[in-house]
Amino acid sequence: MAQWNNGRRFEGRVAVVTGAGGALGGAVAKALGAEGAAVALGYRSSADSAQEALASIEAAGSSGHTGQLEVTDSDSVDAFVAEVAERYGRIDVLVNAAGRIDPADAVRFADSDVAAFTTLLDVDLLGSFRVCQAAVPHLRESGNGAIVNFSGSYGNGVNQDNVVNSVAVTYCAAKGGVRAFTSALARDLAPEIRVNAIAPGPIAANWEDDWEIPKEHIDEALAMTPLGRMGKPEEIAESVLYLASDGGGYTTGQVLEVSGGWIMDG
Numbered sequence: 001m002a003q004w005n006n007g008r009r010f011e012g013r014v015a016v017v018t019g020a021g022g023a024l025g026g027a028v029a030k031a032l033g034a035e036g037a038a039v040a041l042g043y044r045s046s047a048d049s050a051q052e053a054l055a056s057i058e059a060a061g062s063s064g065h066t067g068q069l070e071v072t073d074s075d076s077v078d079a080f081v082a083e084v085a086e087r088y089g090r091i092d093v094l095v096n097a098a099g100r101i102d103p104a105d106a107v108r109f110a111d112s113d114v115a116a117f118t119t120l121l122d123v124d125l126l127g128s129f130r131v132c133q134a135a136v137p138h139l140r141e142s143g144n145g146a147i148v149n150f151s152g153s154y155g156n157g158v159n160q161d162n163v164v165n166s167v168a169v170t171y172c173a174a175k176g177g178v179r180a181f182t183s184a185l186a187r188d189l190a191p192e193i194r195v196n197a198i199a200p201g202p203i204a205a206n207w208e209d210d211w212e213i214p215k216e217h218i219d220e221a222l223a224m225t226p227l228g229r230m231g232k233p234e235e236i237a238e239s240v241l242y243l244a245s246d247g248g249g250y251t252t253g254q255v256l257e258v259s260g261g262w263i264m265d266g
């Protein structure tokens, strides 16, 4: 019987992580590095925190590099991916963790504006598309190519009065787009490359500071969470690693909800 997890599931593999200066992308990058991957950490403006994640990867005995990456710019995406392929000679895993976190995307429909929605789609949906398009030729050659996109649990079957969860119309639409992109791409790229998405629920990251979500809404979100607490970035990372690893080898086209029970399928 195959031993799926020897603690070094990504030894000899190369992973690209976008949004690696962020809370979840950083956690994923560190976890991949801790399990042996060489990691290319793409950041937009958070060079220092991407560098911190790289230091942790190097401390674990793995290698990697950081590079500036703007996922709304095809030239930037193409250059970043080409550099990774040239530097390491292969790409096995792509994690699209870059996402726009902006209070303008957490408003009711009447307050939504088309410019904010356009930017959101350009980062979360088209950004993932651009990086996939650049990386797929390399992932195809890997033999174990895996893509993990970032959707979200927001808007699914939760209290409709909660401003965080069900009235962020544009955010839910963008993350729904990532779901559809994921399953369509999984069919298109099978059997060579597996494509899945992670759908985080409320994860302790930067809700109050970056999203400016009022404390009362955070309390409300927690009250609706069966597991009674926010998730940890490391718990998202572990789920991403499962999807990207050989143990997830029969899983494709899925959206894995990691939401403390916000969403219960089945």
Ligand SMILES: NC(=O)c1ccc[n+]([C@@H]2O[C@H](COP(=O)([O-])OP(=O)(O)OC[C@H]3O[C@@H](n4cnc5c(N)ncnc54)[C@H](OP(=O)(O)O)[C@@H]3O)[C@@H](O)[C@H]2O)c1
Pocket: 018, 019, 020, 021, 022, 023, 024, 025, 043, 044, 045, 046, 047, 069, 070, 071, 072, 097, 098, 099, 100, 101, 123, 124, 150, 151, 152, 153, 199, 200, 201, 202, 203, 204, 205, 206, 210
């Ligand atoms: N935290 C949660 O509770 C939660 C829940 C559901 C879904 N998610 C999703 O999980 C993903 C990661 O979120 P997070 O919580 O880790 O937020 P975060 O800490 O703000 O990280 C997101 C990262 O995306 C990068 N980014 C934004 N626009 C970009 C662009 N145009 N080009 C390249 N990079 C760009 C940012 O880079 P710089 O910092 O370098 O500028 C940022 O570090 C997002 O897709 C988010 O929607 C998060």
